[in-house]
Amino acid sequence: MMMQDKLEKERNDAKNAVEEYVYEMRDKLCSIYENFVNEDDRNSFILKLEDTENWLYEDGEDQAKQVYIDKLNDRKNLGQPIQTRYQEFEEQPKPFEELGKQIQLYMKMIHSFKNKEEAYEHLDPAEVEKVEKSVNESMEWMNNKMNLQHKQNLTVDPVVKTKELTFTCNPIVTKPKPKVEPPKDEQQASEQNGPVDSNTNSQGPQAAEQSSDTAASDAEKQLPEMDIE
Template sequence: SSRSTPWSSHNTPEEPAAEGDAPAASEEPPKKKHKKVEVTVVSSEPGLAKSVVQDLKEVENSMASSDRLVFDTEVAKNALEEYIYDARDKKDYQWAEFLSESDKETLGNLLNAAEDWLYSDEGEDAAKSVYQAKLGELKAIGQPAHERYREAEERPRAQQAFFDLVNKFLAMAENPEFAWLPAADLQQVKDKLTAKKEWAMNLVKKQAQQPKHAELLITAAQLQREKDEAERIAVVVFNRPKPAPKVEEPAAPAEGEAAAAAPEAEKKAEEPAKEEDAMNVD
């Protein structure tokens, strides 16, 4: 039996190319043309221009200065008001003995005038410098009185401390325990401290005779400085270390004494030997 072969297009024989048919030539794509164009690029940071920023900073600083001035003015105004009430109270109590009658009257008048001005339309909205000037006018009388009052409290303690220290070192300069120190140095301490003591005693006595509202002749601060200086003068001398006592070596015996001591030593050495011989005989 015959076997049939299935038909397939792959089995179809290729037809020979017709004569004269040449293969089509591949066409080249058209070339792209490039054109250079200059582009101006300007770089910038985001935000405001520097000139604008500078202007804003100046405005900000001006506002801050204005706020500060308002605050400082209010502080000056409050300081004046506070001093008026404080000084009026102290004028008749703490400062009473430390103000002359004329100063007391003058200060009272100034305080009343300053209070009236402060609560007027002019004083309500004045400049900082005006408040400060008003306060300075009041303090020109009140502050010295306050200093005299404070000195009356502090000066007695400063006097006592000064005289206690000076007297202590003057006593040490006379103490035989310190006789090993050079006499010239001890005398220098005594001279300088005695001079300071006489200076202080003279001014303290005069100050006690002054009215309490008079100008101060000596202050607690002066006494403290003199005390510190007196201490430095004395400490330099008295803080020196005491030298160790000299250890004396025994003197060597003279030649004649050594010769006389030799037979004596031999005699003492023979005595125990004789005693031992006597014991053996027994």
């Protein structure tokens, strides 16, 4: 019984999703989406949405879950391009702004490199030239696209490029300055002392004999005198 209730709930949810999409999209086509679809396509889409609404209360009153899912996907395929154009129009200033900031950042780096600032003196001139070329191309692209976009009808999909400049330039300008090994101090040659004679402090044979005789003489002096009968 619980499984049957679960399946029935999923079927009703799928049906309600179709109904909600019909109401929401029809309302937006006459408001925020109005400028992002030409009149003929808008009218045709509205008619399809109305047909879908009527179907829900007639033949579509009691259909399987998958039927509702397929119906919703079919209507979304018609509405998604319109929704995408609207979203891109709303978000378009941000990527252009980010691209402009990147261009300014790299132009400043190029200027600093040409002025031989220490922070960039480790960069390869050929790589900096590559950055400058990419910056100029990106600036030209951005200006052309912005001018074109201003002239374009909102019903045409916009073209926005935001990451190509960073992808090309960032690995170069963030290249770390190579480490320079500090010069080694010259080691001064120390004077080599000659080998120390291990016998320097030892006494020769004669000294040893003298020492022995002295010790014997002292010993004789210490012996007590004995009476001889």
